[in-house]
Amino acid sequence: MNNRRTNASARSTAVARKSGRRAAARPARRRPSESVAARKARAARILAGLRAHYPDARCALTHRSALELLAATILSAQCTDQRVNLVTPALFARYRGAADFAAADPAELQELIRSTGFFRNKARSLIGMGRVLCDEFGGKVPQTMPALLRLPGVARKTANCVLGTWFEKNEGVVVDTHVGRIALRLSLAPSARNDKDAVRIENDLMSLFPRESWTFLSHAMIDHGRSICTARKPACDRCPLRAECPSADSLTQDDS
Ligand code: SF4
Incomplete structure (x- = not known):
């Protein structure tokens, strides 16, 4: 990284810290040569990993109706x-x-x-x-x-x-802060500009994962974001998705 870019990055981090806001996460390191088919295959392995690790993933909001x-x-x-x-x-x-x-x-x-x-x-x-x-x-x-x-x-x-x-209808993927962050870290949302780009992230995820999995995927990614792939300090060393993640071990607090 040249000096000008390093300084610009440091300035933007300092500004974000000073203002108390968190900068939108940058996309994960790209896999430039990854084809759509390869990404879909990787998505299938990620889904299998999530199913194995979060078999009971469900909405954490208490409700009766x-x-x-x-x-x-x-x-x-x-x-x-x-x-x-x-x-x-x-x-x-x-x-x-x-x-x-x-x-x-x-x-x-x-x-x-x-x-x-x-x-x-x-x-x-x-x-x-x-x-x-x-x-x-x-x-x-x-x-x-x-x-x-x-x-x-x-x-x-x-x-x-x-x-x-509630209605068990898979109409889309719930893109909250955890899902947005993890989708980018896993390089599953190539069209998204950053982790706040919910519309593109949702479209990318819907194109990669089978429809029947969308609700489970949402809740499992949210669980993963809360327990392992946290915003500030992802625990890559104990992550079940590590083998499929281009961001594994590469994130510091400033990258989150
Ligand atoms: S390997 Fe690290 S960055 Fe990748 S999904 Fe797991 S915890 Fe997140």
Whole structure:
């Protein structure tokens, strides 16, 4: 690496540290000669590794219905599932159906979900969700992607989670922060510009993995991101995907 590039990289890292934000992860070292067929074969081995290591991978958000899962997933934006699970028992005791969310007092709802962050926006989304569910879907959570995307606060990530987890419909891959990061480290998203490029990452993953695996893949990658391939310090030495990973042992904190 020449001096100019080294200095630029150091400057951008310093700026990111100073501002407290995390820079978007760079794509993993490319495998320039890897054909689509070779990448698909590698993806199949990665899927087998995930199935062996995370046989029970499932959504970590506590829920008893599609509505509870939908609300919990909306709350999980920029928040840990653990934190959401602390908040939802009281929330679901107070708001039992779509009509309850639709009629919620914003201040009261905000107070209940305050600790999940971005609570004003999330309260707006939950109330809007309740209203659209009542106005357009008879108070029930719809089971199609276009219908779910009509709900405030719901994008493909949330819709994929609800469709795959509750309705067992593999409509797409849930690309959260863990899935985005790991897809790039494993060089499974060649079209993505960085790990925040959710649309391209999801499309790349859908083209590499069989449809029936998409929901499992999402939950297993999230488990992997929490337990082994963490953002700051991936444990490559005990990673079951190590043999298939072009980033193995090459990541430092600044690369994450
Ligand atoms: S080898 Fe390291 S970087 Fe690659 S998936 Fe495993 S933990 Fe992540």
